[in-house]
Amino acid sequence: MSLEGLELSILGPAFIVGLLVLTTHVPLGQEVLKRGIIFIDLAIAQIAGLGVILAWRFGWEAHGWEVQMAALSAALVGALVLSWMEKHWGQHQEALIGITFILAATASILLLANNPHGGDSLKDLLVGQILWITWEQLLPTALVTSLILWLLFNFRQKLGNLGFYILFALAVTSSVQLVGVYLVFASLIIPALGSIGHKKSLLTGFIIGALGYGFGLIISSLFDLPSGAVIVWSIAVIALLGKFLIKSDRQFVE
Amino acid sequence: MFYPRIKTSALLLALIVPCFAHHADAQINVFACEPEWAALSRALGADKVKVTSATTAMQDPHHIQARPSLIAKMRRADLLVCTGADLEVGWLPLLLRKSGNGSVQPGQTGHFMAADYVALLEKPAVLDRSLGDIHVAGNPHFHLDPERMLQVSVALADTLAKVDPANQSHYQNNLATFTQQWQEAIQQWQQRSQSLRGKRIVVSHNSWVYLEPWLGLIQVATLEPKPGIPASSAHLSKVLTKLKQNPADMLLYASYQNDKSARWLTQKTTIPAVALPFSPSKDETLVQWFDRLLNQLLSIQS
Numbered sequence: 001m002s003l004e005g006l007e008l009s010i011l012g013p014a015f016i017v018g019l020l021v022l023t024t025h026v027p028l029g030q031e032v033l034k035r036g037i038i039f040i041d042l043a044i045a046q047i048a049g050l051g052v053i054l055a056w057r058f059g060w061e062a063h064g065w066e067v068q069m070a071a072l073s074a075a076l077v078g079a080l081v082l083s084w085m086e087k088h089w090g091q092h093q094e095a096l097i098g099i100t101f102i103l104a105a106t107a108s109i110l111l112l113a114n115n116p117h118g119g120d121s122l123k124d125l126l127v128g129q130i131l132w133i134t135w136e137q138l139l140p141t142a143l144v145t146s147l148i149l150w151l152l153f154n155f156r157q158k159l160g161n162l163g164f165y166i167l168f169a170l171a172v173t174s175s176v177q178l179v180g181v182y183l184v185f186a187s188l189i190i191p192a193l194g195s196i197g198h199k200k201s202l203l204t205g206f207i208i209g210a211l212g213y214g215f216g217l218i219i220s221s222l223f224d225l226p227s228g229a230v231i232v233w234s235i236a237v238i239a240l241l242g243k244f245l246i247k248s249d250r251q252f253v254e
Numbered sequence: 255m256f257y258p259r260i261k262t263s264a265l266l267l268a269l270i271v272p273c274f275a276h277h278a279d280a281q282i283n284v285f286a287c288e289p290e291w292a293a294l295s296r297a298l299g300a301d302k303v304k305v306t307s308a309t310t311a312m313q314d315p316h317h318i319q320a321r322p323s324l325i326a327k328m329r330r331a332d333l334l335v336c337t338g339a340d341l342e343v344g345w346l347p348l349l350l351r352k353s354g355n356g357s358v359q360p361g362q363t364g365h366f367m368a369a370d371y372v373a374l375l376e377k378p379a380v381l382d383r384s385l386g387d388i389h390v391a392g393n394p395h396f397h398l399d400p401e402r403m404l405q406v407s408v409a410l411a412d413t414l415a416k417v418d419p420a421n422q423s424h425y426q427n428n429l430a431t432f433t434q435q436w437q438e439a440i441q442q443w444q445q446r447s448q449s450l451r452g453k454r455i456v457v458s459h460n461s462w463v464y465l466e467p468w469l470g471l472i473q474v475a476t477l478e479p480k481p482g483i484p485a486s487s488a489h490l491s492k493v494l495t496k497l498k499q500n501p502a503d504m505l506l507y508a509s510y511q512n513d514k515s516a517r518w519l520t521q522k523t524t525i526p527a528v529a530l531p532f533s534p535s536k537d538e539t540l541v542q543w544f545d546r547l548l549n550q551l552l553s554i555q556s
Contacts (some may be wrong), residue, residue: 005322009354010329113483131320132348217322226319 003219011135014227017178018213020138020145021187022170026205027152029192031164036094040082041184043097044169045176046104047078053111071174078104079169083162127178131227137178144174179228186212186232194239204242212238282418283356284364285328287336287346288315289533290397291368291410293540295335298411298428302421303333303490308349311533313511318345328353331364333417335410338367339374363416369394371409372402375463397533399464400544402434407432439541443548450551456497456525458507458516463530469551474502485515497523504554519539526554 005011041117051074052067082100148171151159159167175184182252191205192210198204213233220230284305286292292307299305308329309315315337318324328334328349336342350359358364374392396402411429414420451470455462458477466473475496479489502525507516509529516527528550534543 002323004326007322007326007329010322010325010352016462129320129348131322131325134352134354221322224321224323226321228320 002222002224005224010131011221013135013138014130015213016138016218017130017133018183018187018208018217018231020141021175021179021184022206022209022213023192024145025146025175025184025187026154026191026195026202026209027052028168028171029188030195030201030205032168032188033192037190039094039101040168041172041176041188042102042181043082043104044075044078044172045181045184046101046108048072048075048173048176048223049075050108050111050171051077053108055112068173071177072170075169075173076166079165080162083165086161086165090154092118128180129228130179130183130231133178137139141174141178144170167232182232183228186235188234190239194242203225208239208242209235212236282332282414283327284328284333284335285331287334287342288397289535289538290540290543291335291337291503292408292532293538293543294403294407294554295333295414297432297539298407298414300424300428302418302424303414309533309537309538311531314510315341316344320345320349321362323351325352329355331355331358333364333366333413334358335366336368337394337397338369339394341369341394344463363413363544366410366413368406369396372396372405372536376460393459393460393463395532396464398462399468400436400443401468402464403540404433404436407436435541439544443544445556447548453504454502456493456502456519458505458511462506465539474500477519490515490518493519494522497525501525504528504551506530528554 032040048071051070051072054074055066057071065215078100082093082097085096089096130169148167151167152162155163174182175187179187187209191209194208195201213231215236215238216231217227219225220232223230262472272353281302281304282299284295284299284303286305286307287297288309289307289311292305295303295305299542308327311363312328330354334350337348348458356362369391374394374396377392378390381457397406407429411425414425418425447469453470454472454474455466455473456477457473460476460478460481462471463472465471475493476491477485477493485493497519501523505516505519505525505527507527508511509531513527513529516529519525520527530547530550531543538546
């Protein structure tokens with residue numbers, strides 16, 4: 001065990017980004033669970049990655065915000081296709097999302113068959129590492145987050161199918177680059193699942209996630225383990241503990 | 255051609271360097287990216303430096319996972335010692351930015367890239383990404399050449415003295431000792447490795463280009479069709495036919511690499527495969543490591 005990584009300036013930005021990601025991903029995750037399409041985040045992230053590779057393949061050397069544009073446009077096209085599929089073959093949506101995911105993933109492999117550098121940029125896009133985040137990166141993240149939240153809570157009824165998919169694409173494309181695909185999946189699904197049936201499910205989900213990020217970061221510091229992976233486990237353990245505690249609490253009241 | 259370069263860099267560094275007031279008995283913190291530079295820093299700094307290595311011998315230095323302690327260590331570092339030539343490009347810039355440590359940022363005295371002090375092989379004349387995972391600056395695995403290691407040690411002792419001027423004589427003395435030991439070792443290695451001259455080798459990845467000319471090994475085939483691209487079946491069968499007509503003596507791969515393709519070839523051709531230690535293991539000196547590497551190479555042919 002060591003205390004040397006336990007510094008606010010190292011863990012602080014990571015924790016705040018975690019909270020920002022949770023504010024959008026908990027409500028979106030509840031919607032995703034309700035619709036039974038839990039692998040949609042993997043599909044969208046993979047399609048965003050495919051967009052960057054395609055741009056590169058057609059001779060466009062993207063940098064910085066151009067990469068973001070390529071990723072986001074691809075993710076939005078993916079969102080359109082997915083929402084169209086739900087409209088027409090809704091009962092098979094989960095299977096279709098799974099197929100979309102493997103098609104996008106294998107298309108990337110085929111496009112990259114002769115180029116390992118492209119593989120690096122794909123990796124950068126899919127496996128953001130939460131610890132690398134600095135204070136300066138927090139502002140753009142906060143802006144995107146508030147835009148999504150504003151849309152989500154003001155136009156919830158009017159959003160409809162297409163609106164949900166587009167908002168989801170926007171949220172996941174930005175969060176995957178910050179915290180990586182494992183943490184995005186964990187932030188979406190685990191708090192939403194852990195808070196099911198609770199009166200204040202949004203708040204409960206958020207608390208589960210926040211505790212998960214907080215303890216995960218501290219544990220990863222103390223034992224010097226990769227932070228993203230530790231946080232995933234920590235969110236899961238806290239959601240599980242929460243289930244037990246709430247259950248016993250209810251029995252006690254009865 | 256190296257010495258003018260060292261001189262200009264030294265001159266540049268001398269202009270940039272502010273005076274660091276260090277107590278003669280205080281240790282400076284050295285952050286090494288790879289174990290070989292940790293070992294070299296220990297040899298040159300001895301008790302005046304506290305060295306940590308970001309990667310171990312069993313890790314691929316191209317990729318690492320972000321751990322909190324890495325950032326904390328980088329933050330405290332007085333001197334950063336890395337390979338450079340884009341080897342650490344996937345993580346070092348991020349780690350540097352996150353650390354916010356001004357004295358080890360690019361351009362500062364505390365930012366030591368070994369590749370700046372040696373001539374690199376395989377510098378591509380034309381930049382074409384379709385040729386595979388080619389490093390723009392040249393092949394960065396030059397620590398496997400004992401002569402280049404010596405060039406780096408001179409430059410590193412120089413930089414240590416600039417970061418910690420109070421102990422300048424200490425570093426120069428250690429450099430003299432290291433140089434003497436290393437040159438004696440080189441002579442001994444050259445004698446012992448006579449039997450390796452002219453041996454024909456197959457490699458899995460192009461990591462050995464600096465070792466080959468030094469030992470007189472001849473590379474006849476590479477399992478990867480292009481650097482960094484996994485072998486396709488078509489390429490492997492081509493390699494196989496080539497080796498059947500014109501057999502090789504051994505197959506080399508780094509011990510941190512997956513041995514799947516090496517095993518596959520050994521089964522098909524009975525060419526013995528050797529896993530070589532690509533970097534010194536923890537607390538091993540450079541001489542001990544290179545000795546071990548050579549022993550493993552020599553053990554194959556008996």
